[in-house]
Amino acid sequence: MSIRHGLLALLERGPRYGYQLRTEFESRTGSTWPLNVGQVYTTVARLERDGLVVPAGEDEAGHALYAITEDGRDELRRWFATPVDRTSPPRDELAIKLAMAVGSPGVDVRAVIQSQRSHTIRAMQDYTRLKAQALEEAMTREPGVFDADDIAWQLVLDQMIFQAEAEARWLDHCETRLIRLAPRAAASARPDTAAAPAGESGTDDQAGSGLPQGSARNGGLRGALRRPRR
Amino acid sequence: MSSEYASAQAGEPAEEGGGGAREAAAAGRRAGPVLELVELTRVHGEGAAEVQALRGVDLEVAAGELVAVMGPSGSGKSTLLTLAGGLDMPTSGRVVVEGTDLTTASRKELAALRRRSIGYVFQDYNLIPALTAAENVALPRELDGISSRRARKEALAALEEFGLQQLADRFPDEMSGGQQQRVAIARALVGDRRLVLADEPTGALDSETGDAVLALLRSRCDAGAAGILVTHEPRFAAWADRVVFLRDGSVVDTTLRSAAESLLAGGAAQ
Incomplete structure (x- = not known):
């Protein structure tokens, strides 16, 4: 997350002081990514060093104000015009966990999936309730009043819901795939290729739990994670 | 199932539904769950063709509560909804709606209960094309035997309460999918109905x-209705107070949303 560009975007609307930047940043994003005032000052100091902001005197209350420079505006325009890089995705603990769970003796992959799914959907329930509140609050404003903070916060909540949704759907997909592959994997796992005994989990699920080692070779999650990252 | 589930479930506060009980008291209605499923089992077919659609499912839905049911195809979601609505009978177990056990009710009682207490919302809206929105909503009340004038009055009141009054005189083909589905929800809850059973109601919507x-x-649930929502879409299930996961006919997990106070404490949003 770019605090640097976020602060530049706020300064483009006019000079501001540090604490004000922090408050406005948080009301945009609903305190989703809380900033401490120290972070704000450090970031502003770096922006100043890089010539993107300059000190702009004090307000009546004696707060030190900062203003964006022409270079700062150029930097901001570049930021908005450049897509966020997705070519080197951040390491995802869940993807690694499932990749490791497939074929691990004694691990019930479906239980791992279900426990994550519950957790993810619970987070979605919470985000959705915040969204319902945000929509309700927006309804109480006078018709036609466009409150950028309201809308920004709704967009941030939607983003969190969509991301969690993607994860939940991916988990559904993994489970379906594991169920479909389980009988085939069991049939193709020969003693000389299977490094571990099949089906150790001991649950009474008829399919999917405790996949034999061979299943990892049949694709499963491994294919998805084989993307070289060098 | 890992022991983590057991402890997670045991650790959940049983506070949900408290709000529902309050609503019920405020509305002067009977306390207790609107819907109770007890040890519900449904077996289709016999012998080699036998399929256990549900295996001993327990579920309570209180007034004021919306419960989502999720699970892969064939997990028993639709069977659960069909049984809860009295459209099919369980092999064993009980279905209790507003205090009446559907499995022991007479055919006449069952029909009355289906008509007066339970509303259905389907994926394809199921509005009658030749009737306006108001007429569609009035229809179940007319079937209840009240005068058509009163039914229309109630329908208009329901549409207004739902913020849909501007649609009253439109025919289904003059409404968008989302508008039709909102009218269908009004129809499901018109009159004294307070149990709404929704089967993939968002299926065709963006x-x-x-x-x-x-x-x-x-x-509507916040206002005192009880709802079950069957869906495979996590985004829509997330509107519920509780999400119940079915797998192979059994409940494998349940999630409650957090208490309101903890939401903005930083735990929910990272």
């Missing part, structure tokens, strides 16, 4: 419109 439909369902 996410924004689907959200609007869910927001309406949610607000």
Whole structure:
């Protein structure tokens, strides 16, 4: 997350002081990514060093104000015009966990999936309730009043819901795939290729739990994670 | 199932439904769950063709509560909804709606209960094309035997309460999918009905419109109705107070949303 560009975007609307930047940043994003005032000052100091902001005197209350420079505006325009890089995705603990769970003796992959799914959907329930509140609050404003903070916060909540949704759907997909592959994997796992005994989990699920080692070779999650990252 | 589930479930506070009980008391209605499923089992077929659609499912839905049921195809979601609505009978177990056990009720009682207490919302809206929105909503009340004038009055009141008054005189083909589904929810809850059973109600809608439909369902539950929502879409299930996961006919997990106070404490949003 770019605090640097976020602060530049706020300064483009006019000079501001540090604490004000922090408050406005948080009301945009609903305190989703809380900033401490120290972070704000450090970031502003770096922006100043890089010539993107300059000190702009004090307000009546004696707060030190900062203003964006022409270079700062150029930097901001570049930021908005450049897509966020997705070519080197951040390491995802869940993807690694499932990749490791497939074929691990004694691990019930479906239980791992279900426990994550519950957790993810619970987070979605919470985000959705915040969204319902945000929509309700927006309804109480006078018709036609466009409150950028309201809308920004709704967009941030939607983003969190969509991301969690993607994860939940991916988990559904993994489970379906594991169920479909389980009988085939069991049939193709020969003693000389299977490094571990099949089906150790001991649950009474008829399919999917405790996949034999061979299943990892049949694709499963491994294919998805084989993307070289060098 | 790992022991983590057991402890997670045991650790959940049993506070949900408290609000529902309050609503019920405020509305002067009987306390206790609107819907109770007890040890519900449904077996289709016999012998080699036998399929256990549900295996001993227990579920209670209180007034004021919206419960989502999720699970892969064939997990028993639709069977559960069909049984809860009295459209099919369980092999064993009980279905209790507003204090009446559907499995021991007479055919006449069952028909009355289905008509007066239970509303259905389907994926394809099921509005009658030759009737306006108001006439569609009035229809179940007319079937209840009240005068058509009173039924129309009630229908208009329901539409207004749901913020849909501007649609009253439109025919289904003059409404968008989202509008039709909102009218269908009004129809499901007109009169004294307070149990709404929704089967993939957002199936054909985009996410924004689907959200609007869910927001309406949610607000009806907040106002004292009890709802079950069957869906495979996590985004819509997330509107519920509780999400129940079915797998192979059994409940494998349940999630409650957090208590309101903890939401903005930083735990929910990272």
